[in-house]
Amino acid sequence: MQDATRKEALKRLSYIEGHLAGVRRMIEEDTYCVDVLKQTYAVRRAIEKMEALMLDGHLHTCVVEGVRDGRDEQVIGELLELYELANK
Amino acid sequence: MQDATRKEALKRLSYIEGHLAGVRRMIEEDTYCVDVLKQTYAVRRAIEKMEALMLDGHLHTCVVEGVRDGRDEQVIGELLELYELANK
Amino acid sequence: MQDATRKEALKRLSYIEGHLAGVRRMIEEDTYCVDVLKQTYAVRRAIEKMEALMLDGHLHTCVVEGVRDGRDEQVIGELLELYELANK
Amino acid sequence: MQDATRKEALKRLSYIEGHLAGVRRMIEEDTYCVDVLKQTYAVRRAIEKMEALMLDGHLHTCVVEGVRDGRDEQVIGELLELYELANK
Numbered sequence: 511m512q513d514a515t516r517k518e519a520l521k522r523l524s525y526i527e528g529h530l531a532g533v534r535r536m537i538e539e540d541t542y543c544v545d546v547l548k549q550t551y552a553v554r555r556a557i558e559k560m561e562a563l564m565l566d567g568h569l570h571t572c573v574v575e576g577v578r579d580g581r582d583e584q585v586i587g588e589l590l591e592l593y594e595l596a597n598k
Numbered sequence: 599m600q601d602a603t604r605k606e607a608l609k610r611l612s613y614i615e616g617h618l619a620g621v622r623r624m625i626e627e628d629t630y631c632v633d634v635l636k637q638t639y640a641v642r643r644a645i646e647k648m649e650a651l652m653l654d655g656h657l658h659t660c661v662v663e664g665v666r667d668g669r670d671e672q673v674i675g676e677l678l679e680l681y682e683l684a685n686k
Numbered sequence: 687m688q689d690a691t692r693k694e695a696l697k698r699l700s701y702i703e704g705h706l707a708g709v710r711r712m713i714e715e716d717t718y719c720v721d722v723l724k725q726t727y728a729v730r731r732a733i734e735k736m737e738a739l740m741l742d743g744h745l746h747t748c749v750v751e752g753v754r755d756g757r758d759e760q761v762i763g764e765l766l767e768l769y770e771l772a773n774k
Numbered sequence: 775m776q777d778a779t780r781k782e783a784l785k786r787l788s789y790i791e792g793h794l795a796g797v798r799r800m801i802e803e804d805t806y807c808v809d810v811l812k813q814t815y816a817v818r819r820a821i822e823k824m825e826a827l828m829l830d831g832h833l834h835t836c837v838v839e840g841v842r843d844g845r846d847e848q849v850i851g852e853l854l855e856l857y858e859l860a861n862k
Binding site: 687692695696699702703706709710713714718719720723724726727729730734736737740741743744748764767768771772 | 775783784791797798801807808811812815817818822828829832836852
Binding site for chain 1: 649656
């Protein structure tokens, strides 16, 4: 991962960890389920945005280099595996 | 939330927090993006399972009680709002 | 399904069928994959909206009646099954 | 799209069209909503599989060629756009 991407990913991860700590408090304090669920959905959306950031970096670096080095099958196979996992 | 549901939800949340801490280490140690992404997908799946557990409890308690008390519009409106949020 | 819901669902279905016919033409005419995929995503979104409409109707009728008639377990079990299927 | 991919995509599309025609009949004959929804979910899954097939072909042909021809920014930008659309 490039430095800028890693830094930004860690920043987002900190936000996600804080958000999850808030979810924990809500459950411990017996907050209404519906309100807890709205927050866990928001956490998942934040994780998806962090993933998009890492995928962006991955495509621009490893995938481009992989294709140029003749390792198409490997880098494209990995992308398809990720795609399948993401949709499972 | 009923006691058993809250207890189980908190247990799963602990697992999710541990999993995310693992993701943090992976990013800090510059693990291959593809491997990090596989783990963040797994974290999202674990959150979805925790949500299913809470939704199950919610339907069996608050929704049933709400309908019996004549608050259909409220509890069903909330379910539809959650459904829409989950699919956004 | 109530008359208004069925009518609206069929109207949306006609739109979806027309959209899919457009996707067929695009594939037959060898349109650029990326453009075809954007259309199939739009088709899936349209199906999701039709589903939200039917779910709305289902919650306001069958689910409320089921709970009032003491068939909570059945109607709630079905909702959870749908939820799981939708997320698979 | 390569011939084999297009042929397979059209075959799957025919199956999807038939499946949707079944959904239409179910709605017209006033089938229980829950059963209709299970079928529309299956239709969406079938569309996703057709998309995976087309994406596979796209990555192995247009993306690899694009990177080799120095059009990285274009082909990768398109992939990220698709990724964002698919998750919206």
